[in-house]
Amino acid sequence: MTKPHEELELGQFIPLHYHFHMLNDNARVSSFKMAIEHVVRPGARVLDLGGGTGVLSFFAARQHARVWCVERNPQLVHEARKILARNHYPGEVEVIEADAFSYLPPEPVDVVICEMVHVAMLREKQIPVIHAFKQRYLEKFGGPLPLFVPEAFIHAVQPVHQSFNFEGYYAPAPLFQEPCATQNRTWELGPPAIYQTACYAETLPAHCNWDGEITIERAGTLNALRFITKNILAILPQQGRSIDWHSQYMVVPLEEVIEVEAGQKLRVRFNCAPGDPLDALRPEVFAC
Ligand SMILES: C[S@@+](CC[C@H](N)C(=O)[O-])C[C@H]1O[C@@H](n2cnc3c(N)ncnc32)[C@H](O)[C@@H]1O
Structure with missing residues (x-):
């Protein structure tokens, strides 16, 4: 769990302009797109933890998936809803303002996407978030665990x-x-x-x-x-x-x-x- 003083640190709070910098990182976006196209099958249920601008949820929804996109920063929640509405995809995306440390989807999912990755696994909470998710998920739904992107x-x-x-x-x-x-x-x-x-x-x-x-x-x-x-x-x-x-x-x-x-x-x-x-x-x- 993040401590109160950490909330303001870069990595926990990522300003909107930095999200556009991340969208501009073609190696990152195109690799995630390829992986999601490979892993997400039509009709799949997908959870996107730390959804940001919604880009990875969009790639999943383009595969005819139903997606729960969880984002804690209210500004990003607003932006993701706005940006997703400007795009076309055959699946469904629900953007939820929630903490990935405690959120669980209403039903079991096939795939969890989580991009809270920082070099050496420092600064962002990828590992603690996924560790906590797995415990809650298994308690609520039992196994098997969904596939993770990244694996x-x-x-x-x-x-x-x-x-x-x-x-x-x-x-x-x-x-x-x-x-x-x-x-x-x-x-x-x-x-x-x-x-x-x-x-x-x-x-x-x-x-x-x-x-x-x-x-x-x-x-x-x-x-x-x-x-x-x-x-x-x-x-x-x-x-x-x-x-x-x-x-x-x-x-x-x-x-x-x-x-x-x-x-x-x-x-x-x-x-x-x-x-x-x-x-x-x-x-x-x-x-x-
Ligand atoms: C590296 S960004 C990735 C955003 C987007 N998935 C993408 O690939 O462009 C990580 C996102 O996770 C969000 N985040 C960080 N901690 C979170 C938490 N505990 N619960 C929900 N979202 C969180 C941040 O606000 C940020 O939008």
Whole structure:
């Protein structure tokens, strides 16, 4: 559950103009569209938790589904109703102003869509919301659980050298990057190391801890770690592939820089919980 002071933090409260920025993120929107078209069958009942402008509910309703779109921010509830009314789809969408931590649909659903995802599962409440939903749902309706979009996630961490020099002003602060794109101010010193994987239908982690090893492949000055979250939106076993979407990468500066050599192993340790604020992630790096 969110605490009162968190309600005003970005991630819990997302201003309307930022929703249009998210709509403009073509990789995000097109991957969700593809996954929803794959998973939602005609006549399906769908719950969209954290519906925002209603875009993901719209994709489901276009598949002839009946959708409950749950949004807590009254401004977004109003906007979603208005925007959905301007679009055409053969299904039905009901926009409900409610808290995803406590809402349950009036009948069992086939699919739950939930996009409250932030890199490293920080800031937004994706994991606590789905964990609470599963408990309430099973108590009220019994099994089976619906399908989840996304179905799973993979977390990785990568050693990098990051330029924190801005026109001569040195400001090492966490920064976000477009995923899977060339970054000309970031030098990759080693490959990403996977530190956590989970499926939403299974038991979800209460912590995003790690105490593990990374390998350096290129000598340089290690001054940051890059956190990567790959969201598996839908698994297509017959086609042997999945529909994926990477959250924005997050580069976290280290308290102390380390000169590293190719072949060196380093120990990385961090300890935070899903939904924690960004500053809860304070990774430490030690020579092995
Ligand atoms: C990352 S946005 C995604 C919006 C939309 N689904 C999309 O894909 O564009 C997350 C949305 O979840 C809403 N939200 C956050 N916590 C919520 C809660 N506890 N109950 C209902 N909505 C919530 C936010 O207001 C925001 O609109």
